Every structure is written in structure tokens, then in C-alpha cells.
Amino acid sequence: xxxxxREDYAPPAYLIxxxxxxxxxxxxxxxxxxxxxxxxNPDVPAQPLRLDGEELNLARVLVNGAGTSFxxxxxxxxxxxxxxxxxxxxxxIFTTCAPAKNTQLSGLYVSEGTFFTQCEAExxxxxxxxxxxxxxxxxxxxxLRADRAQYPVLLSNGNLVEQGELEGGRHFAxxxxxHRKPCYLFALVAGKLVAREQRIVSRLGKExxxxxxxxxxxxxxxxxxxxxxxxxxxxxxxxFGLSLDLERFMIxxxxxxxxxxxxxxxxxxxxxxxxxxxxxxxTDTDYAHIESVxxxxxxxxxxxxxxxxxxxxxxxxxxxxTVYRDQEFSQDMAGSPSARAVRRIEDVRVLRTLQFAEDxxxxxxxxxxxxxxxxxxxxxxxxxxxxxxxVRMMHTLVxxxxxAAGMKLYFExxxxxxxxxxxxxxxxxxxxxxxxxxxxxxxxxRWYSQAGTPHVSAETHFDPAARRWTLKLSQSCPPTxxxxxxxxxxxxxxxxxxxxxxxxxxxxxxADAGAAAETTGEAAPLERxxxxxxxxxxxxxDGLDAPPVPSLLRxxxxxxxxxxxxxxxxxxILLAHDSDPFNRWEAAQRxxxxxxxxxIRSDAEAKDAKVLDPATLEALRSVLRHPALxxxxxxxxxxxxxxxxxxxxxxxVDPQRVHAVREAMREQxxxxxxxxxxWAWEQHRDNGAYxxxxxxxxxxxxxxxxxxxxxxxxxxxxxxxxxxxxxQRVKDATNMTDRFHALSALVTAGHALAEPALQHFYAMFRxxxxxxxKWFALQAGAPDRGGDVLPLVRQLMxxxxxxxxxxxxARSLIFxxxxxxxxxxxxxxxxxxxxxxxxxxxxxxxxPQVAARLARALERWKKLAEPWRSAARExxxxxxxxxxxxxxxxxxxxxxxx
Ligand code: HT7
Ligand code: ZN
Numbered sequence: 001x002x003x004x005x006r007e008d009y010a011p012p013a014y015l016i017x018x019x020x021x022x023x024x025x026x027x028x029x030x031x032x033x034x035x036x037x038x039x040x041n042p043d044v045p046a047q048p049l050r051l052d053g054e055e056l057n058l059a060r061v062l063v064n065g066a067g068t069s070f071x072x073x074x075x076x077x078x079x080x081x082x083x084x085x086x087x088x089x090x091x092x093i094f095t096t097c098a099p100a101k102n103t104q105l106s107g108l109y110v111s112e113g114t115f116f117t118q119c120e121a122e123x124x125x126x127x128x129x130x131x132x133x134x135x136x137x138x139x140x141x142x143x144l145r146a147d148r149a150q151y152p153v154l155l156s157n158g159n160l161v162e163q164g165e166l167e168g169g170r171h172f173a174x175x176x177x178x179h180r181k182p183c184y185l186f187a188l189v190a191g192k193l194v195a196r197e198q199r200i201v202s203r204l205g206k207e208x209x210x211x212x213x214x215x216x217x218x219x220x221x222x223x224x225x226x227x228x229x230x231x232x233x234x235x236x237x238x239x240f241g242l243s244l245d246l247e248r249f250m251i252x253x254x255x256x257x258x259x260x261x262x263x264x265x266x267x268x269x270x271x272x273x274x275x276x277x278x279x280x281x282x283t284d285t286d287y288a289h290i291e292s293v294x295x296x297x298x299x300x301x302x303x304x305x306x307x308x309x310x311x312x313x314x315x316x317x318x319x320x321x322t323v324y325r326d327q328e329f330s331q332d333m334a335g336s337p338s339a340r341a342v343r344r345i346e347d348v349r350v351l352r353t354l355q356f357a358e359d360x361x362x363x364x365x366x367x368x369x370x371x372x373x374x375x376x377x378x379x380x381x382x383x384x385x386x387x388x389x390x391v392r393m394m395h396t397l398v399x400x401x402x403x404a405a406g407m408k409l410y411f412e413x414x415x416x417x418x419x420x421x422x423x424x425x426x427x428x429x430x431x432x433x434x435x436x437x438x439x440x441x442x443x444x445x446r447w448y449s450q451a452g453t454p455h456v457s458a459e460t461h462f463d464p465a466a467r468r469w470t471l472k473l474s475q476s477c478p479p480t481x482x483x484x485x486x487x488x489x490x491x492x493x494x495x496x497x498x499x500x501x502x503x504x505x506x507x508x509x510x511a512d513a514g515a516a517a518e519t520t521g522e523a524a525p526l527e528r529x530x531x532x533x534x535x536x537x538x539x540x541x542d543g544l545d546a547p548p549v550p551s552l553l554r555x556x557x558x559x560x561x562x563x564x565x566x567x568x569x570x571x572x573i574l575l576a577h578d579s580d581p582f583n584r585w586e587a588a589q590r591x592x593x594x595x596x597x598x599x600i601r602s603d604a605e606a607k608d609a610k611v612l613d614p615a616t617l618e619a620l621r622s623v624l625r626h627p628a629l630x631x632x633x634x635x636x637x638x639x640x641x642x643x644x645x646x647x648x649x650x651x652x653v654d655p656q657r658v659h660a661v662r663e664a665m666r667e668q669x670x671x672x673x674x675x676x677x678x679w680a681w682e683q684h685r686d687n688g689a690y691x692x693x694x695x696x697x698x699x700x701x702x703x704x705x706x707x708x709x710x711x712x713x714x715x716x717x718x719x720x721x722x723x724x725x726x727x728q729r730v731k732d733a734t735n736m737t738d739r740f741h742a743l744s745a746l747v748t749a750g751h752a753l754a755e756p757a758l759q760h761f762y763a764m765f766r767x768x769x770x771x772x773x774k775w776f777a778l779q780a781g782a783p784d785r786g787g788d789v790l791p792l793v794r795q796l797m798x799x800x801x802x803x804x805x806x807x808x809x810a811r812s813l814i815f816x817x818x819x820x821x822x823x824x825x826x827x828x829x830x831x832x833x834x835x836x837x838x839x840x841x842x843x844x845x846x847x848p849q850v851a852a853r854l855a856r857a858l859e860r861w862k863k864l865a866e867p868w869r870s871a872a873r874e875x876x877x878x879x880x881x882x883x884x885x886x887x888x889x890x891x892x893x894x895x896x897x898x
Contacts, residue, residue, distance in 0.1 A: 002373075009310070011043060012041055013049065020143075021034055022035075033093075040085075052131070062090075105807070111256035115189060115190040148165070154172070154189075210229055224278075239404075240325075254271065284737045342694070348556045353644050368449060374888045389558070397435055453477070458472070458473055470538060473532045495527065495553075495554065497541065509528065526579075554583050555580060571590050575591070595613060596640075609668075631699045643659055674713050681706035730757045758778075776801075780814075796813055836854070837876075852889050
């Protein structure tokens with residue numbers, strides 16, 4: 001197969017109006033009868049019909065009930081002698097497939113004895129021959145037949161219209177979906193499942209049945225998912241006036257799933273990880289993820305399903321917009337302004353550690369990519385998270401009401417259509433003709449077409465005589481594969497100014513500044529939105545007595561790197577006083593990152609080093625002890641920047657040095673703030689009965705951090721009391737969050753009690769697969785001591801509970817080691833890389849999508865210092881040399897080596 005290019009898009013030559021699918025479900029050999037009403041697309045010149053199919057056995061093709069000639073060309077079924085003229089014809093295709101052998105988890109497969117489907121992006125062609133592209137939308141009727149005892153529940157999209165008994169202990173169910181849809185939204189489920197049910201009445205007064213299907217023992221873990229679903233439904237009605245358009249909305253959980261969840265029309269299929277939770281088995285983080293993923297899939301019903309993508313290059317049309325919507329929802333659910341800010345910081349942290357790295361590596365691609373070999377490789381943080389930031393910037397440029405008006409226009413124009421990101425942006429701009437977005441739309445669209453993270457550098461000048469402060473902003477964007485030069489972006493920069501006491505200053509823009517002229521008489525605002533559109537632009541602010549401290553890019557108003565040479569003193573002022581919690585957190589990150597990078601670049605010994613200076617430590621201490629700040633915010637401020645983030649700031653990376661310096665900082669925080677950690681633990685340890693709300697989750701997070709710090713300190717001081725208390729907590733905690741924090745504290749500190757604690761934990765939860773995933777992940781992600789993690793990971797691969805075929809389990813052990821534990825993975829003897837290449841190849845034979853994700857673990861190899869660089873290149877070359885690689889893995893390793 002070869003490269004697919006966006007510029008080659010052509011509308012389909014045929015349209016499919018209706019699809020009538022009939023399944024005889026059998027794990028070894030499922031028979032699929034597909035009857036379609038097809039017609040020629042009048043707008044496209046006559047040509048043969050080419051249907052996609054993969055790993056299917058073709059038994060029969062009939063046109064209008066009669067046999068017809070056909071060819072099989074590669075993975076396509078080609079029909080040349082079809083009826084001419086515009087009238088529809090009946091096309092009947094009979095195939096079989098083998099769900100039990102489907103280890104790729106794309107198409108129809110069996111998980112723990114239950115049938116599931118996954119059709120996005122191109123899985124429907126593994127079920128039947130079809131025009132497998134999102135701009136072909138049809139009405140579906142689906143009949144499922146299966147053994148009643150083994151598969152009592154038979155589900156598909158839409159409404160159940162008929163069900164009954166068949167001979168030989170079999171039964172059937174017929175489902176009709178009232179909405180036209182692309183085939184990637186098709187789904188079926190058949191197996192032994194039970195459901196939590198909830199009836200609701202929408203704001204429009206319509207009744208709906210909500211169901212969450214799980215295996216029998218898991219029903220007690222569905223309450224939070226149901227609450228999240230109800231909250232999401234209510235939120236979309238209030239915020240965007242969007243209601244549920246189905247009588248029945250179903251969620252089904254499976255433990256074998258390549259991603260998080262899938263928004264099939266009316267029948268969402270979820271990874272169990274994003275459905276199942278009770279206080280004993282799930283952490284606060286799990287609860288938060290469930291809330292956001294349930295909402296995300298539900299929101300797709302409008303942004304993705306009612307209005308879908310014209311082609312897969314437009315993926316961010318639905319994903320960027322839906323991530324933006326789920327982020328907004330999660331912020332609203334968090335409640336208080338500071339809890340909202342915590343969510344924002346968490347989202348930005350993901351963007352900056354993962355997406356910025358992607359954007360400067362070999363897989364860098366625009367939010368709307370121009371080409372791909374395998375579309376599954378483009379379900380990326382760029383398409384999702386950066387895509388969400390682009391929608392957020394549109395919101396910023398048109399305001400909240402303007403954005404709601406734009407969304408309304410988008411649905412008025414495009415409901416029921418398959419469209420492009422240009423259509424979306426045009427709707428937002430057209431609803432706000434006087435906005436900066438409308439004025440600059442073609443330039444704004446560069447965000448979708450140019451890859452790479454823009455850098456904005458800021459320079460300031462103060463003129464005491466004129467009492468004028470000048471801010472010069474300049475933008476640039478580094479080259480990315482295939483894009484050596486970039487044109488300037490539209491960059492919204494939120495700004496406030498503070499005096500040296502941390503008091504906010506009014507922002508008086510002078511008339512010649514290119515910004516909107518000041519209306520006299522009104523009080524000058526304390527925050528402004530500057531819009532940078534040129535390569536270089538200057539803004540003036542008047543009426544200032546001294547050089548102010550600028551708070552730039554507040555709330556992270558654009559997905560850029562801001563280069564500004566803050567003095568330490570300025571950062572300390574912002575950390576203590578900025579009214580924008582995001583920039584307050586950012587000030588701490590800048591201070592700590594600066595110290596870490598200075599130390600990494602020096603040749604000082606890292607062991608027992610004092611990397612952080614007294615002023616920074618003091619500032620962190622005052623945040624920790626602050627009487628008014630939220631615990632969750634404190635935990636974020638005191639979390640050290642990730643090793644991958646530090647590595648991204650360096651031109652050449654010695655991963656062991658980065659790791660050692662970060663460990664030294666942690667030790668320093670643990671020892672120098674020891675009394676404060678004791679205080680933090682005592683103040684936050686008890687939270688009463690478990691509730692997953694943001695406030696109590698924040699308290700648990702800070703208590704957990706304190707425990708880790710106390711165990712790390714104990715390692716240095718020989719103290720036995722805190723590790724002992726922590727071990728006790730592993731045993732007697734009343735919820736998983738507290739228990740796991742305690743276990744993780746012992747493992748992170750490398751304390752001798754970690755081993756018995758891990759055993760105790762395993763014994764308690766050996767029948768809970770999602771908890772056992774945590775158990776594997778914790779061990780694979782533990783700090784390396786003398787190279788002990790890799791042998792442990794190899795040993796754990798032999799554990800009876802390990803199974804490479806299960807993506808959650810593979811992620812928990814293999815990905816946690818290769819992707820999330822740089823200190824242990826980047827071994828000087830290259831053994832980590834050898835392990836990686838073995839696993840990529842092994843996984844590729846089972847599940848190419850998952851293998852390709854693992855393959856990306858080494859894509860930043862060119863930044864590594866020797867000997868890692870050469871060793872990594874060799875390991876990648878070894879993978880690339882293997883004949884018969886999947887397209888998925890081949891695309892990743894070829895790009896990495898280019
Ligand atoms: N839209 C869903 C994408 C998805 C997926 C893509 C490729 C292979 C497997 C997959 N499972 C789900 C997820 C979402 O963004 O909502
Ligand atoms: Zn999505």
C-alpha cells in the first residue's frame with residue numbers, strides 16, 4: 001500500500017442509501033449477508049465500483065438478484081458491469097470472517113466470549129465489502145442471530161424493532177438506526193452482559209433510556225459512568241442547546257480495546273478502564289478520566305456523528321472540537337475557579353510534554369495532515385490536543401457568546417453532512433463577522449496546515465520620561481518534515497501587568513499601538529487580549545511609573561513556546577501574586593526548570609546535589625503552606641517538571657543525567673521541606689467517606705505526595721517510622737486512591753517494604769484486572785536502582801497474569817517501561833532498546849495499531865547523546881529491516897530513520 005494524500009480527495013463514485021446487514025454469529029466463522037441499495041453519484045463520471053474488504057472470504061455477489069462478474073484487486077472488490085443510469089440497484093454480498101482469530105481488535109472480534117466491533121477508522125471493511133470512507137452515509141438495518149445461551153444480549157445501533165427465537169437454541173434481534181451514518185459508526189455487541197439502566201427526561205420533554213452494559217460481576221462499578229453520562233447530557237443541552245436524538249443510548253464495556261472508547265451511534269463501546277469504578281478499585285484519576293471520556297464520546301453524537309468528517313484528513317474536525325468540549329465540561333464540573341484552573345494546567349501539561357515533543361520529532365504533522373500511510377497512526381496528540389487548542393483560540397477570538405452562535409450556525413448549515421475543518425472555522429467566523437477571527441480567517445487556518453510549535457519571544461522596554469512600557473513580540477516556527485518555512489500565525493496573547501508588590505496595573509493602550517483605540521472615560525482593564533499576526537509587533541502601555549512585571553500568555557492562550565527572559569525576582573513575584581492561577585503555576589515551573597537545566601548543563605556531581613536555590617525552595621514552601629490555595633493546585637506546583645519535558649529543552653540529551661538531576665531535586669524537596677511534608681500529610685490525610693469530587697481528590701493528591709516525600713527522605717535518613725506508617729496505609733486504606741498512593745510511595749522510594757506491600761496488594765486485587773494493570777505499571781515505572789527494572793519487567797512478562805494480546809496489559813507493563821520510565825529504559829548497555837525492538841516485532845504480529853504506538857517510544861533518538869544515539873538508531877533499523885512489517889509500524893520507523 002502506498003501513501004494517501006489529502007490533495008487526491010475525490011467524491012465517491014457511488015452512493016449507498018441503505019444497508020441491510022444480517023449476521024450469523026459464530027466465533028470461528030461468522031456469516032455476513034450485506035444487502036445494499038446503491039446508486040451512481042450523478043456528480044462523478046461513470047466508473048467501476050470499488051469496494052474495500054480485508055481478511056474476508058467472499059462467497060457470493062448478486063446485483064438485482066442475479067449473479068454478476070467481479071474482480072478482486074488487492075483489497076478491493078471491483079464491479080465493472082453494473083446497471084447504467086441514475087436508478088438505484090440492489091447489491092448483495094455474502095462473506096464470512098473469523099472473529100476469534102482477530103487479534104488486531106479492528107472489525108469484528110471476540111473478547112472474553114463476547115462479540116464486539118471496532119470500525120473507526122477502517123475496520124468496517126474487515127466485516128463486509130463496502131465503500132469504507134466517512135463521506136458515504138447510509139441508513140442501517142441490522143439483524144443479529146446467535147446461540148441464545150452463549151449470547152443472550154444482542155445489540156446494534158438505533159432501536160430494537162424485533163426479536164425472537166430461532167431453531168437449534170438460537171435467537172435473533174433486529175435493530176434499525178433512524179439516523180444515516182458513515183460505516184465507521186456501525187457497531188454490534190453480542191454476549192453475556194448485564195446493564196445498569198436509567199430513564200431520563202430531556203429539556204425538550206423527551207424520554208430516553210440510558211444503559212451501561214458490563215459483565216455480571218461489574219455492575220457495582222457503573223454508577224460513576226452513569227452519573228457522568230447524565231451530567232454530560234444535561235451540560236450539552238445547557239451550554240450548546242444540543243439534545244440527545246435517540247430513544248436509547250447504550251455504553252458497553254470491553255477489556256480488549258485498542259483505545260479509550262468509541263462513539264458508535266447510540267452504542268458506544270468503551271475500554272473497561274473508562275467505565276468501571278468503585279472507591280475500592282479506582283483512583284481519583286480514574287474517576288476523572290471516566291467522567292471526561294464518557295462525556296467525550298457522548299459529545300461526539302453531535303460533533304462527529306450528526307456532522308461528520310468528509311475524509312480522514314479532517315479528523316480534528318471531530319476530535320479537536322470534541323476534546324475542547326470535554327475539557328470545557330470537565331472544567332465546569334470541577335466547580336470553583338481554582339479547581340477549573342487545575343484542570344486547565346493538567347490539560348496544558350499533557351499538551352506541552354507530549355504534543356510539543358511530537359511536533360518537534362519525525363512524526364510532526366499539521367493538525368490537518370497532508371498525507372499518511374496508515375490513518376491509525378494519526379490519532380495523535382496533535383490532532384486531538386493541539387486541535388482542541390485551535391478551537392479554544394477561536395473561542396478566545398470571538399468570545400463565549402460568539403462561539404455559541406458559531407456552533408449554532410455550524411449545525412444549521414451542516415447537520416447530516418460530512419464536512420471539512422474549513423467548514424467549521426467558516427461557521428464560527430461567519431457568525432462573528434466583526435471578530436478578529438473573521439478578519440484573519442485564511443491566516444488563522446495556517447494553524448491547521450503548518451506543523452511545528454511556534455515560538456514567541458518577548459522583549460520589553462521602559463521609558464520613564466514617557467511613563468511608557470513597550471512590549472515587542474516576535475514569532476517564528478521551526479521547520480518540520482516537508483515544511484522548511486512557515487508563515488506567521490494568528491496568536492492570541494492574554495496579558496496582565498503587576499507592580500513589584502504584586503498589585504495588578506491598569507492596561508492603558510496608546511492610540512498608535514495598532515490595538516483598538518481606548519474609549520476615554522472607562523476604567524482601563526486589568527487584562528487584555530493582544531493578537532499577534534505579524535512576524536514582529538510592538539505594543540505600548542502608558543501611565544506606568546516603573547517597569548511592570550508582565551504576566552504573558554495567561555491561561556495558556558495559545559499553543560506556543562513563550563521565550564521571555566524573566567528574572568528570578570519577577571518569577572517569584574508572579575508565583576506569589578499572579579491572579580491567573582495558570583501563570584502562577586507556570587512561574588514555579590520556569591524557576592524549577594531553569595535550575596534543573598543549569599545543573600544538567602554543568603559538570604557538577606548530581607548525587608546529593610542542591611539543585612534548587614534557597615529562594616525557590618522558600619517560594620515552594622510558601623505555596624505548600626499557603627492558607628488559601630487549594631490542595632490540588634499545591635500538588636501541581638510542587639510536582640517537578642517531567643524528565644521528557646526537561647529533555648525537550650536540551651539540544652543533546654543524556655537521559656541518565658536528566659534522571660539523576662530530577663531525582664536529586666526530589667530528594668532535596670523531600671529533605672529540606674520535611675516538616676512541611678509532615679504538616680501536609682497530617683492536614684490532608686483524612687477526608688471522610690470517599691467522594692470523587694475535585695476538592696477531596698486534591699486533598700488526597702497532596703497527602704499522597706507528602707507520603708512519597710516522607711518515604712524518599714526516610715531512605716536518606718534511615719528513618720523507619722514513615723515507611724512503616726506507609727506500609728500500614730497500604731493495608732488499611734479505605735479507598736484505592738489512598739492505598740495506591742501509599743504503595744507507590746514505597747516503590748518510588750525503593751524501600752525494602754515495597755516488596756511485601758506489592759505482594760499484599762496483589763493478593764487483595766488479583767481478581768480485578770484494572771487494578772492488576774496498576775500493579776504491573778507501578779513496577780515497570782519504578783525508579784531504576786542499578787539496572788534492576790528491566791530484569792523485573794522481563795520477569796513480569798512471565799507472570800501468569802501477563803498477556804501481550806490484551807492492550808491494557810501490554811500498556812501497563814511494556815509501555816510503562818519503554819515510554820514512561822526514561823531513567824530505566826535508556827540504559828547505556830542498550831538492553832532497554834533491545835527489549836523494545838523485540839516487543840515491537842512481537843506485537844506487530846498480533847496487533848499493529850498497538851505495536852505502532854510502542855514503536856514511537858524511540859522516535860526522538862536523534863536528540864540523544866552517545867552511546868544512546870547510535871544504539872537507538874540500530875534498534876530502530878533492526879525493526880525496519882524486518883520483512884512484512886505492518887504499514888502501521890513501517891510508517892513510524894521509516895519516518896524515524898529519515
Ligand atoms: N473516535 C474514537 C477513535 C477510536 C479509534 C481509532 C482507531 C483505532 C481504534 C479506535 N478506537 C476508538 C475515539 C475517540 O476519539 O472518541
Ligand atoms: Zn473522540
